[in-house]
Amino acid sequence: MGEPKCIHTEPELSLENNSTQEKIIAAAHKLFTQKGYAATKTREIAEEAGINLALLNYYFRSKEKLFDMIMADNMQQFVLGLAQITNDKATSYQEKFALLASSYTDLLLNQPEMPIFILSEIRNNPVGLFQRVRLDKIILSSNMFEQVKEAMKRGEIQQINPMHILMNLLGLTVFPFVASPMLKQFGGMNEGAYRDLMLERKKMIPLWVAALLQVKAP
Amino acid sequence: MGEPKCIHTEPELSLENNSTQEKIIAAAHKLFTQKGYAATKTREIAEEAGINLALLNYYFRSKEKLFDMIMADNMQQFVLGLAQITNDKATSYQEKFALLASSYTDLLLNQPEMPIFILSEIRNNPVGLFQRVRLDKIILSSNMFEQVKEAMKRGEIQQINPMHILMNLLGLTVFPFVASPMLKQFGGMNEGAYRDLMLERKKMIPLWVAALLQVKAP
DNA sequence: AGATATTTTAAACATTTGTTTAAAATGTTT
DNA sequence: AAACATTTTAAACAAATGTTTAAAATATCT
Structure with a gap:
């Protein structure tokens, strides 16, 4: 009854692992994301994975x-792209809007239940979950918002709290x-x-955000 | 050990009921809305309500x-206002946008966890929950969307799938x-x-939607 | 092949959880 | 006050649920 070979020492969510471990992760990912932590039973996961x-x-x-791993993976997918795109110095803020709308739409077309899963589990555990993927001020001080603030100074766009822009972009997309x-x-x-409607939005959202x-505020 | 006086015959969510029943409803509403059905235990509800x-x-x-009552009440609050405002023939579609943003913002400032609760529970029970509050085509054939379609014909606004408008309005607000x-x-x-940011949005959203x-679509 | 380590299995364990029971307490009616 | 109905309580029950155990099966190494 030894410990499993190298799992507990490297408990990261990787795909080149043992087959049964993969099966468990896949089943857990599906069920947790679909129904949430409390509604998912260990016996369901085992059955879905076809394992004991x-x-x-x-x-x-x-x-x-197991849940923490699935959650961390989902969180990373959801917010890592955000940080990357907003901090790419090679693109304008308009291009960043288009990239964000596009990449999030593609992501969510493949995993439509990811955001509701993340958001509904966060409400039960508001602390701690962000400590791994800490984006406290990374977003607002990102290159994108620097560019936006510059455009405001030049009078190219109206004065507005940058949080509104983030909310509008994510609200329209997510x-x-x-x-x-x-x-x-x-x-x-x-x-x-x-799905077709979502693909239409993918093109429209950057124009809408612009x-x-x-x-102008009243 | 008789049945309670008039509860099971009129299982509606009313406020002028017996005191202990009120206490249970209040506790259940709070916990269900906060944590969802599966994560909320009956003993928690009893303790929160201070009853056996x-x-x-x-x-x-x-x-x-008990959950069904809480859910129906939440659903009703969430979608009834939508049907009422969108079908008021006395207002223009622009006024309806402002009314929707305003009333939803006020509602959600008081019950911020209502939408995430509704949306996360719906995913577990996609059927049946809408049968009580059936809004199948009430929205798209509402007065508001008639007005919007007219404005499109007149060239006052661009041609667009009305669902986008609904999604944009709710996305920006909710x-x-x-x-x-x-x-x-x-x-x-x-x-x-x-909260201050939400109050700013309340004013801005109608302008944004307009x-x-x-x-114009590309 | 034999020894050793790893993985898998069936069964059981200890809590948790939704619900029921039967009696006690409280309220209402005559 | 007696009789009846309603509400509340403590205890128990049965099923569900997360986890552990110990043995069997399989793989790995010498």
Whole structure:
């Protein structure tokens, strides 16, 4: 009854691992993301992965440890792109808007339940989860917001709190995925039609955000 | 051991009910909305309400029945205003945008966790929850969207799928509440500063939505 | 092949959790 | 006050759930 070979010492979410470990991670990722931590049972994960229940604790010590890995991976995917794109000095802020809308739309078309999962789990654990991926002031002091502030000074765009820009960009991009079950119902749309709508938005959002920047506060 | 007086026959969420029933509803509303169905335990609700555990089943038969009431109440608050405002024939579509942004902002400032609760629970139960508050095509065939379509014909605004308008309006308004823990961290903001930002948005969103309508598809 | 380490399995354990039971307490009616 | 109905309580129950155990199966090494 030895410890597993190299799992507990390097508990990172990698894909070139043992096959059963992969199966567990894949099943856990699917179920946790779909239903959240509390609603997902260890026996469900084992069944979905097609493995014996005890292997879950053998490889990951506990449900919570397994969850933390899935969550960290989701968080990283969700916020790492943000930091990278906003800090690329080779692009203008308009190009960054387009890149953000584009890359987030692509990401969410493949993993539509990621943001609602992250946001609903964060509310239960507001502390600690951000310590790994600490973006405290990385966003507001990013190259993108420096460029935006410069454009404000030049009078190219209206004076506005940069947080509004971030909220508008993410709101326009992410919200349709967060609220997709409700919005599909509102529009009487199927999966395909909804997807097409998202692809339309991918092109429109940069134009929309640019237009918002021209609106003057009353 | 008789049945409670008039509870099971009129299982609606009203405020002029028995005191202990009120206490249970208040506690359940708080905990369910805060943590979701699966993460909320009946013993927690009883403790929060300051009542004996068995009273929960005495008054509401089961955890699920209690949850359904809380959920229906939340859903109603969230979507009923939408139907009312969008179908008021006395207002222009621009006025409706302002009314929607304003009333939703006020609602969410008082109950910030309502949308994330609704949206995260809907994903677990996509069916059935909408049958009570059926808004299938009420939104798209509302007076507001009739007015918008007219304005498109007149060339007053650009041609666009009306769903985009709904998504933009709700995305700009609701998303900052859905993602508030994350966004507060991004901006390094406290509760008060965040609230002020939401009040600014309340004024800006109608102008922003109006500006979006002028953007031409590429 | 034999020894050793690793992985997998079935079963059990200890809590947790939703619900029920039966009696006690409180309220209402006659 | 007696009889009845309603509400509250403590205790128990049955099922679900996260985890552990010890043995069996499989792989790895010498």
